[in-house]
Amino acid sequence: MRPTSAALRLQVESALAGRVISPFRLREPEPTCTAPTGIPALDESTGGLPRGSLTEIYGPVSSGKTSILLSTLAGRTRNAEVCALVDAQDAFDPNVAQTAGVHLEQVLWVRCRSLDQALRSTDLLLHGGGFGLIALDLADAPARAVHQIPLNVWFRLRRAVESTPTILLVLSQESNAKTCASLVLRLQKETTSWSLHSRNNAGRIFHTPSCLLEGWTSEAEIVRTRIQRAVPHYIDIDRSSVSCQDAGKIVRFAVCADPRRENEPTFPVPSRARKKERKQNPG
Amino acid sequence: MAFAAIFVPNFRLQAVVRCEPELAVRPIALIDGLPPTYQVVAVNHLAARLGVAEGMTKAAATQFPGVEIRPRGKPQETTAHAVLLDVAWSFSPRVEDTAPDTVLIDVDGLASLFGSHENIAANMVSKCAEMGLTVQVAIAANVETANVVARALPGATVIPEGQEAKFLESLPVHMLSLSEELCEVFERWGVKTCKALASLPVISLSECVGQEGVRVHAIASGNGVRSLVIAKPAHCFEEFFELEDAVEDLEPLSFLLGRLLDQLCARLAARSLAVRAIHLHFTLQPSFESAFDSCSEAIRKKELSSDYVCTLELPVPCRDAKLLLKLVRLRLQSTPPHAPVQKIHMLAEPSFPRVTQGGLFVPEVPDPEKLELTIARIAHVVGEGNVGSPQLLDSHRPDSFRMHRFSVASAQPIDGDEKTETKIGFRAFRPPVLTKVNLRGGRPINVAFLGRSGEVVHASGPWRTSGDWWEEDPWQQDAWDVEVNFPYETPPSQGFYRICFDSRQKKWFVLGAYD
Numbered sequence: 192m193r194p195t196s197a198a199l200r201l202q203v204e205s206a207l208a209g210r211v212i213s214p215f216r217l218r219e220p221e222p223t224c225t226a227p228t229g230i231p232a233l234d235e236s237t238g239g240l241p242r243g244s245l246t247e248i249y250g251p252v253s254s255g256k257t258s259i260l261l262s263t264l265a266g267r268t269r270n271a272e273v274c275a276l277v278d279a280q281d282a283f284d285p286n287v288a289q290t291a292g293v294h295l296e297q298v299l300w301v302r303c304r305s306l307d308q309a310l311r312s313t314d315l316l317l318h319g320g321g322f323g324l325i326a327l328d329l330a331d332a333p334a335r336a337v338h339q340i341p342l343n344v345w346f347r348l349r350r351a352v353e354s355t356p357t358i359l360l361v362l363s364q365e366s367n368a369k370t371c372a373s374l375v376l377r378l379q380k381e382t383t384s385w386s387l388h389s390r391n392n393a394g395r396i397f398h399t400p401s402c403l404l405e406g407w408t409s410e411a412e413i414v415r416t417r418i419q420r421a422v423p424h425y426i427d428i429d430r431s432s433v434s435c436q437d438a439g440k441i442v443r444f445a446v447c448a449d450p451r452r453e454n455e456p457t458f459p460v461p462s463r464a465r466k467k468e469r470k471q472n473p474g
Numbered sequence: 475m476a477f478a479a480i481f482v483p484n485f486r487l488q489a490v491v492r493c494e495p496e497l498a499v500r501p502i503a504l505i506d507g508l509p510p511t512y513q514v515v516a517v518n519h520l521a522a523r524l525g526v527a528e529g530m531t532k533a534a535a536t537q538f539p540g541v542e543i544r545p546r547g548k549p550q551e552t553t554a555h556a557v558l559l560d561v562a563w564s565f566s567p568r569v570e571d572t573a574p575d576t577v578l579i580d581v582d583g584l585a586s587l588f589g590s591h592e593n594i595a596a597n598m599v600s601k602c603a604e605m606g607l608t609v610q611v612a613i614a615a616n617v618e619t620a621n622v623v624a625r626a627l628p629g630a631t632v633i634p635e636g637q638e639a640k641f642l643e644s645l646p647v648h649m650l651s652l653s654e655e656l657c658e659v660f661e662r663w664g665v666k667t668c669k670a671l672a673s674l675p676v677i678s679l680s681e682c683v684g685q686e687g688v689r690v691h692a693i694a695s696g697n698g699v700r701s702l703v704i705a706k707p708a709h710c711f712e713e714f715f716e717l718e719d720a721v722e723d724l725e726p727l728s729f730l731l732g733r734l735l736d737q738l739c740a741r742l743a744a745r746s747l748a749v750r751a752i753h754l755h756f757t758l759q760p761s762f763e764s765a766f767d768s769c770s771e772a773i774r775k776k777e778l779s780s781d782y783v784c785t786l787e788l789p790v791p792c793r794d795a796k797l798l799l800k801l802v803r804l805r806l807q808s809t810p811p812h813a814p815v816q817k818i819h820m821l822a823e824p825s826f827p828r829v830t831q832g833g834l835f836v837p838e839v840p841d842p843e844k845l846e847l848t849i850a851r852i853a854h855v856v857g858e859g860n861v862g863s864p865q866l867l868d869s870h871r872p873d874s875f876r877m878h879r880f881s882v883a884s885a886q887p888i889d890g891d892e893k894t895e896t897k898i899g900f901r902a903f904r905p906p907v908l909t910k911v912n913l914r915g916g917r918p919i920n921v922a923f924l925g926r927s928g929e930v931v932h933a934s935g936p937w938r939t940s941g942d943w944w945e946e947d948p949w950q951q952d953a954w955d956v957e958v959n960f961p962y963e964t965p966p967s968q969g970f971y972r973i974c975f976d977s978r979q980k981k982w983f984v985l986g987a988y989d
Contacts, residue, residue: 208506230896252969257899257989273839273882280903284986287874291897295864299854299880302860312852312861320938321840330989331901366644383957385932386978402934404955404988406898431542447895 214328221419223373225402226270226323227357228382233411234352236442237374245349245359247368250378254438254457255409256330258446263324263360265292272323275299275316279309306336310344314318317351317359329363334366340419349457366414375414382405406447413440476591477617477702478565478579479624480598481610483560485575487516490544492606493733494713497542501526503535506546546568549714549819556708557741564744565598565709570617571705578617580702605740606741614638618698622649638696643669650690653799659683660891665724668694705746710823712739720759720814724806727815732799738822740793748791749798749823756782757817782811787800787804789881790842791825797843808858830847839882849880870941871949872985873902899989906983909973921958923984931968936975946980950977951984 194202200215205208225239239261240246248256260276274297276283281302283296301316303309308331313327327348329337349371350355352359361368366375384405416438482488487504491497501521505512510930512532524538537542557576560568564590568580581588581594588594595611602609614633619642623631626645633641645668647660659682665671669693679687692698713734721727733751742748758780786805792798828842840848862877909923918930935954942948951974959968970988975981 251967252901252987255899255988255989257901258896258945259899261899262896281904284865284873284902285866286873287897287900288864289866291899295866296878299849300862300864300877301856302877303856308856312853315848315851315855319840319844321838321845323838333902343806383932383970404898404932404934404957426525432853444899445895448767448898465569 194398209360220430221375227268227416228259228267232392232444233441237413237442238352238418240358240360241418242356242358242372243353244373245352245361245368245371247361247363247366247372248376248378249363249366253380254380255446260326260328260360260362261288264288264298266375273321274324275301275322277301277303277309277313277316277325277327279303279306279329282328282331285321298423306332313348313352317348317357320355320407322357324358324360326360326362326443329361334364337407338365340367342369345369351465355404372415373417375382377412377414380408381408381410404448406445408443408445411442413438475583475615476613478581478594478598478613479619479620480558480562480577480602480608481611481651482575484516484518485554486551487518488607489550492549492554493550494678495606499710500542501540502542502544504544505532514850518720544623547716548735549683549825553605553713556710557607559708560744561598561601561605561706561740564601568702569705573620574803575961576621577654578621578702581613591632599630601744603635603738605683614708616697616699617702618693618700619696625649626702639672642694642696643667647671650693652690656683656686658688663928711741711824713737715818716815720816721949722814723802724768728799728803730818731802732795734820738820739793742822743793747824748793749788749822751785751787751790751823752798752802753821754802755817755819756811758782758811758813759816780813789846789879792827792843793827794843797847800847801850804854808854827841842882845882854944870939902986903984909982909984911973911982918954918956918973921956927959927962928960929955931959932957951975
């Protein structure tokens with residue numbers, strides 16, 4: 192005679208007694224603790240960078256990866272968290288970082304010369320613990336060499352950061368961490384903004400000494416996310432699909448050469464006459 | 475009033491055994507003097523049982539099988555004496571440095587901290603045992619009685635007030651630290667014990683031998699009262715070790731260093747202090763080299779022994795011997811001594827321990843001691859100057875900064891100061907990459923670097939900067955921000971770069987990329 196479900200349940204519970212409490216109780220996944228990147232559009236779509244997880248941001252040069260890194264560093268250091276930057280190719284610019292709002296005295300900068308040094312340093316930092324953010328910058332490392340990093344290395348890094356309040360952020364040209372990353376963003380530059388345009392041909396830029404790179408707009412695609420956001424219980428949705436809803440979403444954000452601060456006085460907008468005069472004689 | 479005396483019997487031998495605890499269970503004889511007339515100056519009971527005696531020559535002592543012969547170590551004796559003082563100061567600030575093997579302590583008023591006199595004496599014995607010294611302790615109402623009884627009776631002895639004479643009566647008079655002359659006088663008189671001395675009339679004694687006799691009469695009677703000469707607490711924590719055979723490998727050297735660090739940390743802990751920096755001084759084995767001359771015989775030249783010195787500074791004071799050993803090992807791995815090590819001298823700079831209080835709403839920060847070890851390990855991987863926090867220099871020269879030693883600063887979260895827009899990031903190329911630039915009308919139209927060739931779509935510049943013209947290495951460069959298309963790559967790509975023309979070198983460089 193086949194055992195009843197009640198008997199089976201009793202058998203399983205007695206076998207797991209002392210090791211697992213209430214094995215058949217439905218446990219709601221806890222919302223992932225996140226930290227903002229400081230880019231509102233990105234934070235709203237992704238929920239922020241997850242703590243205790245690996246986040247991978249990849250894209251070609253000038254796609255905005257370093258801008259996101261500096262913005263995140265600025266936010267974490269402003270929150271008095273100690274951050275570490277493992278720089279595989281020694282590309283970090285402290286001057287630009289300070290302008291972006293990063294408190295440099297809160298940043299431990301590890302200047303590496305090879306991938307092996309970068310990975311070992313990251314492993315040591317993760318096991319040391321206590322950091323709010325550990326960023327592994329592989330953006331300038333040869334893509335082929337980064338691609339050859341074994342998957343177990345990424346697993347090891349993910350395991351090391353689990354159950355800690357540390358954000359592990361990896362920048363690269365291509366996606367390498369695969370399923371080890373809880374959040375994967377793909378970046379691409381969209382449009383560029385220069386300060387002066389031709390009056391007759393808006394697409395043509397005047398090449399004058401006063402023409403400056405103002406910035407560009409980047410497009411970020413959420414390739415994968417496993418961030419569990421806090422969902423109110425009165426909303427009846429399939430909770431297993433919460434984390435999948437955001438995958439594939441495209442977010443656009445702008446990076447500027449000279450970001451304004453809140454409450455900073457803005458210069459008066461030039462009158463139409465002045466704009467007309469300037470277009471006629473840009474030099 | 476109550477005074478304690480701590481006496482280290484066979485002090486010279488114990489000073490050597492303290493550095494090599496494994497010798498404690500073997501027969502050992504200490505030799506001193508100049509070669510070849512070495513003489514045995516101290517033996518332990520195991521060697522004495524075998525027949526080794528003080529005054530024997532080294533050659534005679536080596537005839538006894540299983541006897542370890544060690545030279546007398548004056549640095550070890552200095553260290554052992556410092557250890558004795560550290561233990562004394564851990565009980566009371568009123569300590570007299572009586573002799574290398576004896577300290578006297580005012581223990582009046584310590585009952586509320588350490589309990590009864592029996593407890594105090596037992597604590598002293600156990601604390602000295604932790605430091606590697608076997609001592610004899612006596613507590614009495616007057617300092618001279620405590621001093622004499624500590625030298626005479628093993629273990630811990632507490633003399634009740636009023637019974638000093640009873641404890642002293644059977645002790646021989648030479649325990650009273652008499653001069654040779656007085657010893658001879660008492661021997662001629664047949665005065666052999668303190669009881670016999672105490673029974674002599676004081677006035678007649680003073681007439682015969684002077685004030686010295688009155689003093690020893692008082693001591694023998696149990697009335698030897700005097701004030702302590704208080705010693706100033708020393709702040710020198712150092713350990714010495716001399717090896718019979720020079721050590722080359724790091725493993726056995728680490729074992730010895732670990733032992734020395736344990737002793738240093740224990741001494742500092744006894745004084746409620748911590749280590750701020752460690753200075754290591756190795757005396758290395760002299761090397762030999764042979765010089766051959768075709769016209770003369772081969773000569774063996776002996777070079778003078780060289781030293782190895784290194785200093786390990788800690789960002790926060792700590793007392794963890796294991797952590798310190800790991801840091802020392804990492805330092806020795808990165809800069810190893812160039813010859814086998816013959817002698818070790820370790821000096822610890824003391825400091826008050828770090829006192830911190832965590833907050834409920836302060837973000838978690840790395841533990842400073844653990845962070846120091848992590849940074850040391852990372853420095854071992856990437857190099858000493860490649861890990862730290864960047865500190866900008868007050869200069870307009872591009873990329874001017876220096877690496878500063880990283881330490882966890884107690885910072886508070888800062889409100890406000892948030893930017894509404896995101897700043898463009900910049901990735902520097904270090905060193906700047908040499909590039910080939912084609913110009914048209916003074917403006918770049920093509921760039922080629924790192925095996926890539928691209929067409930300049932937009933360019934902003936030139937922006938001339940220069941400086942340090944008064945220095946030996948002035949700089950002047952014309953910088954451009956360029957948007958470059960690489961149409962021949964698969965897939966075609968583009969990017970924003972900063973290039974510059976170095977007016978001194980007359981070359982173009984790519985300084986970095988905007989990202």
